[in-house]
Amino acid sequence: MSIGHTLLGLLESGPRHGYDLKRAFDEKFGHDRPLHYGQVYSTMSRLLKNGLVEVDGIEAGGGPERKRYAITDAGVTDVERWLATPEKPEEYLQSTLYTKVVLALLTHRNAGDVLDSQRSEHLRSMRILTDRKRHGDLADQLVCDHALFHLEADLRWLELTAARLDKLRAEVAE
Template sequence: MSVPLTLLGLLEREPSHGYDLKRAYDTWFGHDKPLPFGQVYSTLARLTRDGKVVVSETEAGAGPERKRYVITEEGASDVETWLQEPVAPEPHLQSVLFSKVVLAILLGRDAHDYLDTQKVAHLQRMRELTAIKSTGGSAALLDTLLADNALFHLEADLRWIDVTVARLDQLTREIHS
């Protein structure tokens, strides 16, 4: 899970204070593991330093000043590139796959195209793993078992992709409600 890119995606949706970003992140992506406030602000500091976001305004309050962050063109370009690139087909992708689908919907992008691209990448990796299984060698059984493990994970991802595609309209309505 890329916290910086996810926060950038949330900022592309609308300029926000750090507190609001944390709340949005936790609502959409932190069900089992909420994002610590310190991580939000340290990430925002790095994104500001790197020119991905700027502070648009600072509000005085009873506590510390509240800064409203706005994504820059460079930050938006990074989000666009990240959303278009398939994730390397490896086990335990659901959180990244899920994040990309939800962010694409939140940003009004075509999540279906992303899922199609991801499915193609998974199928290519499955062909590569199947080829590994068909080659012999001294470690053939070990290679076969490792390839089988990866294939089973990729098959589960493909099932998740298919189910998500089938529910994409429903998910879009739910996210925008």
């Protein structure tokens, strides 16, 4: 995920302090991976340098100065461009799992076991996501669904590979 673009997008609704930005980011997108303060401030410095945000005000307090950031017109254009650019689908070719399966076959180990334990691990993740979905709000449900569909796609590949193991074994032996 582009943290810079996401923070810029969050600024579109109005100027915010770095701390508020971090909180908004974590609340909406950072469920599993909250931002570090360092990431927020280094990202804001970069955006400032590139003219995508500007300092809207500085509060002097007991601690360090608190800058309030506002998005610039160039920043808004940048967010627009980012939203309009489709993400390149990941290709997943030569995945670790494929390598493990082929290696197991080459070394006469049980490739079915590799697939079975991977299925089990995937299902473990899917159970956690399903549970989070059941108890979460709509945003949680959508985020979890995205992950669930990807895991499901892996599992479909895994089942297909399990069904083709004999054929694959014959091919890698050649």
